[in-house]
Amino acid sequence: xxxxxxxxxxxxxxxxxxxxxxxxxxxxxxxxxxxxxxxxxxxxxxxxxxxxxxxxxxxxxxxxxxxxxxxxxxxxxxxxxxxxxxxx
Amino acid sequence: xxxxxxxxxxxxxxxxxxxxxxxxxxxxxxxxxxxxxxxxxxxxxxxxxxxxxxxxxxxxxxxxxxxxxxxxxxxxxxxxxxxxxxxxxxxxxxxxxxxxxxxxxxxxxxxxxxxxxxxxxxxxxxxxxxxxxxxxxxxxxxxxxxxxxxxxxxxxxxxxxxxxxxxxxxxxxxxxxxxxx
Numbered sequence: 001x002x003x004x005x006x007x008x009x010x011x012x013x014x015x016x017x018x019x020x021x022x023x024x025x026x027x028x029x030x031x032x033x034x035x036x037x038x039x040x041x042x043x044x045x046x047x048x049x050x051x052x053x054x055x056x057x058x059x060x061x062x063x064x065x066x067x068x069x070x071x072x073x074x075x076x077x078x079x080x081x082x083x084x085x086x087x088x
Numbered sequence: 089x090x091x092x093x094x095x096x097x098x099x100x101x102x103x104x105x106x107x108x109x110x111x112x113x114x115x116x117x118x119x120x121x122x123x124x125x126x127x128x129x130x131x132x133x134x135x136x137x138x139x140x141x142x143x144x145x146x147x148x149x150x151x152x153x154x155x156x157x158x159x160x161x162x163x164x165x166x167x168x169x170x171x172x173x174x175x176x177x178x179x180x181x182x183x184x185x186x187x188x189x190x191x192x193x194x195x196x197x198x199x200x201x202x203x204x205x206x207x208x209x210x211x212x213x214x215x216x217x218x219x220x221x222x223x224x225x226x227x228x229x230x231x232x233x234x235x236x237x238x239x240x241x242x243x244x245x246x247x248x249x250x251x252x253x254x255x256x257x258x259x260x261x262x263x264x265x266x267x268x269x
Binding site: 007008009011012014015058059060061062063081 | 149150164165167209210223224225226231
């Protein structure tokens with residue numbers, strides 16, 4: 001498995017650490033209410049197909065990435081800097 | 089022991105130089121090393137300030153720049169090392185002296201790509217990795233900075249505490265390549 005780091009180019013999976021679903025970037029407002037925060041903290045989709053995850057390029061450039069991959073085919077279709085995603 | 093009795097030793101003191109088969113490994117002394125991390129939105133200003141002070145700018149990802157012995161080396165997202173010169177005043181960046189933090193070696197010889205291919209999970213062949221190209225990646229289990237310095241020459245930097253492991257890994261890989269030739 002290789003991940004196309006936007007800074008470093010395609011790199012081996014061993015350089016990366018997995019964090020979890022990229023919904024972590026969509027932090028609710030402080031006053032969004034218990035339901036929104038409960039959902040944000042505890043509930044995750046388990047898709048068969050495309051999923052977006054946060055990966056840390058720990059043995060490379062040190063950037064956090066949002067990686068798009070397919071849980072059914074294991075195909076990695078893209079990666080972008082989490083800072084770009086979070087600010088868009 | 090008083091401070092007056094302390095002796096300055098380089099990170100690879102007693103370990104290098106060495107020659108295994110057609111590969112030579114030597115420790116190099118890049119001089120003063122300063123990590124430069126531009127603040128948000130200051131990338132261009134820092135690069136311009138560096139360029140006007142020393143002639144080298146802030147390098148693009150995966151690249152290094154050099155003017156004589158003064159070099160800038162990309163080492164991560166928003167981070168570069170300035171080597172071989174004192175750091176100029178850069179109000180737009182955090183600058184940290186790391187001169188004693190790195191072990192720096194040069195590995196040269198015709199089969200150097202074969203040796204590094206046993207340790208580094210990046211394609212370092214000349215077709216994709218030119219002189220001046222640099223990669224932050226793994227060497228064995230260590231994080232390392234790998235830079236091509238010539239047709240058959242690479243510079244490798246690891247944290248100083250890993251100097252012995254670096255030399256052992258390189259020597260082991262070089263021995264294995266030499267045994268097959």
